[in-house]
Amino acid sequence: MDAKDLATFEAVARLGGMGRAAHELNTVQSNVTQRVRRLEEALGVCLFERSRAGTKLTRAGERLMPYAGRVGALLAEAGRAARDDGAPRGTLTIGSLETTVALRLSPVLATYARTHPDVDLVLRTGTTAELIERVLDRELEGAFVCGPVVHPLLIAASVFEEELALLSAPSQRSVASLLVRPDLRLVILRAGCSYRQRLEEVLARRGIVGLRRLEFGTLEAILGAVAADLGVTLLPHALIGPAWRGGRIRAHRLPKAEARVQTVFVHRRDMLCSSALTAFQKHVVKRKAELG
Amino acid sequence: MDAKDLATFEAVARLGGMGRAAHELNTVQSNVTQRVRRLEEALGVCLFERSRAGTKLTRAGERLMPYAGRVGALLAEAGRAARDDGAPRGTLTIGSLETTVALRLSPVLATYARTHPDVDLVLRTGTTAELIERVLDRELEGAFVCGPVVHPLLIAASVFEEELALLSAPSQRSVASLLVRPDLRLVILRAGCSYRQRLEEVLARRGIVGLRRLEFGTLEAILGAVAADLGVTLLPHALIGPAWRGGRIRAHRLPKAEARVQTVFVHRRDMLCSSALTAFQKHVVKRKAELG
DNA sequence: CGTTAGCATCTGCTAATCTAATGGCTATGG
DNA sequence: CCATAGCCATTAGATTAGCAGATGCTAACG
Numbered sequence: 001m002d003a004k005d006l007a008t009f010e011a012v013a014r015l016g017g018m019g020r021a022a023h024e025l026n027t028v029q030s031n032v033t034q035r036v037r038r039l040e041e042a043l044g045v046c047l048f049e050r051s052r053a054g055t056k057l058t059r060a061g062e063r064l065m066p067y068a069g070r071v072g073a074l075l076a077e078a079g080r081a082a083r084d085d086g087a088p089r090g091t092l093t094i095g096s097l098e099t100t101v102a103l104r105l106s107p108v109l110a111t112y113a114r115t116h117p118d119v120d121l122v123l124r125t126g127t128t129a130e131l132i133e134r135v136l137d138r139e140l141e142g143a144f145v146c147g148p149v150v151h152p153l154l155i156a157a158s159v160f161e162e163e164l165a166l167l168s169a170p171s172q173r174s175v176a177s178l179l180v181r182p183d184l185r186l187v188i189l190r191a192g193c194s195y196r197q198r199l200e201e202v203l204a205r206r207g208i209v210g211l212r213r214l215e216f217g218t219l220e221a222i223l224g225a226v227a228a229d230l231g232v233t234l235l236p237h238a239l240i241g242p243a244w245r246g247g248r249i250r251a252h253r254l255p256k257a258e259a260r261v262q263t264v265f266v267h268r269r270d271m272l273c274s275s276a277l278t279a280f281q282k283h284v285v286k287r288k289a290e291l292g
Numbered sequence: 293m294d295a296k297d298l299a300t301f302e303a304v305a306r307l308g309g310m311g312r313a314a315h316e317l318n319t320v321q322s323n324v325t326q327r328v329r330r331l332e333e334a335l336g337v338c339l340f341e342r343s344r345a346g347t348k349l350t351r352a353g354e355r356l357m358p359y360a361g362r363v364g365a366l367l368a369e370a371g372r373a374a375r376d377d378g379a380p381r382g383t384l385t386i387g388s389l390e391t392t393v394a395l396r397l398s399p400v401l402a403t404y405a406r407t408h409p410d411v412d413l414v415l416r417t418g419t420t421a422e423l424i425e426r427v428l429d430r431e432l433e434g435a436f437v438c439g440p441v442v443h444p445l446l447i448a449a450s451v452f453e454e455e456l457a458l459l460s461a462p463s464q465r466s467v468a469s470l471l472v473r474p475d476l477r478l479v480i481l482r483a484g485c486s487y488r489q490r491l492e493e494v495l496a497r498r499g500i501v502g503l504r505r506l507e508f509g510t511l512e513a514i515l516g517a518v519a520a521d522l523g524v525t526l527l528p529h530a531l532i533g534p535a536w537r538g539g540r541i542r543a544h545r546l547p548k549a550e551a552r553v554q555t556v557f558v559h560r561r562d563m564l565c566s567s568a569l570t571a572f573q574k575h576v577v578k579r580k581a582e583l584g
Numbered sequence: 585c586g587t588t589a590g591c592a593t594c595t596g597c598t599a600a601t602c603t604a605a606t607g608g609c610t611a612t613g614g
Numbered sequence: 615c616c617a618t619a620g621c622c623a624t625t626a627g628a629t630t631a632g633c634a635g636a637t638g639c640t641a642a643c644g
Binding site: 019029052053 | 620621622624
């Protein structure tokens with residue numbers, strides 16, 4: 001059984017048609033047909049139900065499907081393992097929550113990039129759910145997400161622990177005073193943001209529900225909106241830099257149980273850690289000790 | 293990267309030469325050279341140090357080596373998974389200790405073979421160490437061995453529990469009486485037999501050491517030798533069939549701690565269980581309940 | 585200094601693979 | 615009821631990859 005045939009099979013199954021698969025694979029449909037037929041002959045089973053509308057996996061095809069991905073991933077990993085001589089180099093693609101970048105990661109990233117000039121560092125941001133999805137799809141080697149994360153395919157290591165604070169305009173003297181301001185909004189970074197749900201929980205526990213949302217793409221915009229008394233938000237206390245400390249924003253401390261949030265670094269359990277990634281993890285731990 | 297290239301690489305690495313690998317792969321040396329070269333080009337690393345004496349893996353080659361086997365195993369498993377529609381069929385190759393076959397397994401095997409006519413059952417016997425080795429090499433789908441077995445790559449399930457007895461000629465009235473018979477021998481099935489070490493321990497704890505060994509290939513021969521007072525052996529008590537019960541052999545009971553031996557069924561954790569194997573395991577459990 | 589063992593390279597040949605064109609099938613839509 | 619479009623199978627011809635066998639090269643060994 002040829003790995004290329006398996007990859008062809010996978011594309012056909014995923015796209016639901018030989019023509020579409022051919023297009024994705026930069027070849028023509030007859031080749032795809034031939035490869036699939038050969039695979040079917042080699043296995044002695046029928047993998048697709050053909051119809052005018054396209055192709056549909058048979059039971060046998062469904063059983064084969066997971067292996068297609070695994071074989072491809074294993075071959076890719078073999079290549080990386082052979083090339084990786086222990087000296088960090090190549091491309092390191094990691095993900096992170098936007099707040100983590102702003103608060104903790106950017107200096108660490110900068111020093112890492114400086115000390116490892118042979119590594120092309122790629123950072124993608126997203127919500128916890130998005131990032132975990134991408135790690136599972138092997139699009140990211142690892143990601144900083146909001147913990148705890150328990151998943152059989154992932155290894156999660158706690159790296160930072162933040163204290164969240166409820167932020168409002170200075171005129172809001174206490175959390176309780178928010179109750180009488182139903183026009184206030186939840187100012188959030190993005191729809192699926194990890195802190196949004198936590199914020200709603202925090203407010204709900206104090207009888208504040210049904211607030212409208214206001215979504216901004218950047219932290220600066222969020223802080224600006226809060227300062228302008230458009231609403232409240234929930235962010236790591238340490239995030240409020242000097243520029244915002246001068247009375248423009250009031251941070252309301254929360255009880256430990258509500259405030260604590262840990263950032264974990266997750267990566268696939270079955271994925272070879274590149275030297276670049278290993279060095280990165282060491283670097284983060286070391287710098288964290290320095291910073292903390 | 294082609295899986296066939298990887299297999300060629302693996303053969304060259306294992307045999308330490310391209311010519312030898314070519315012979316094993318039923319091809320000629322120039323083809324092997326070409327495949328290795330292509331693999332090296334694709335990876336951008338040198339995999340072998342060539343010399344007049346043959347080939348030796350480089351560091352990169354050593355890193356790649358484990359993947360060669362894994363890719364091959366994964367492809368083979370993919371084929372089995374696609375073909376296996378849940379109805380037990382094909383070849384089921386399992387291993388067992390000889391004593392386990394004689395004592396417990398043979399009726400179970402017979403009924404399994406009868407109820408699953410589409411399965412070609414292959415049984416290989418050997419010592420615990422040999423069998424485990426073969427399971428790890430994927431030559432056996434599973435094996436009945438002497439437990440307990442703790443190994444990160446294996447799953448072990450206890451299936452039988454035997455009570456061992458020290459067997460001697462009837463003239464030996466007690467274990468203690470063996471002390472005065474230094475000419476007695478340990479009668480054992482095979483050099484690496486699981487029960488041999490246990491027998492030596494049992495005797496050593498009673499001050500009997502340094503007995504010579506007598507090795508026979510079959511259980512009947514062993515029991516015959518014991519009956520003829522050539523020596524003593526250690527076997528499951530239940531093994532002594534009616535033919536031997538009639539005073540020709542004396543079974544000396546041992547304390548529970550020494551007598552208990554469990555038979556476990558082991559198989560690779562990462563290996564897909566064929567339907568034939570799954571059915572077999574169910575069958576064993578069911579029949580064990582009936583027999584026990 | 586020839587012999588040997590081993591890898592590299594070259595050369596035809598063959599088989600596999602690719603491309604492009606064609607044909608058959610079926611649902612859709614006038 | 616025909617035209618059309620989308621999809622897969624098949625075919626034929628061109629291209630490429632893979633194979634076997636012969637030859638070359640190098641270092642070790644007697």
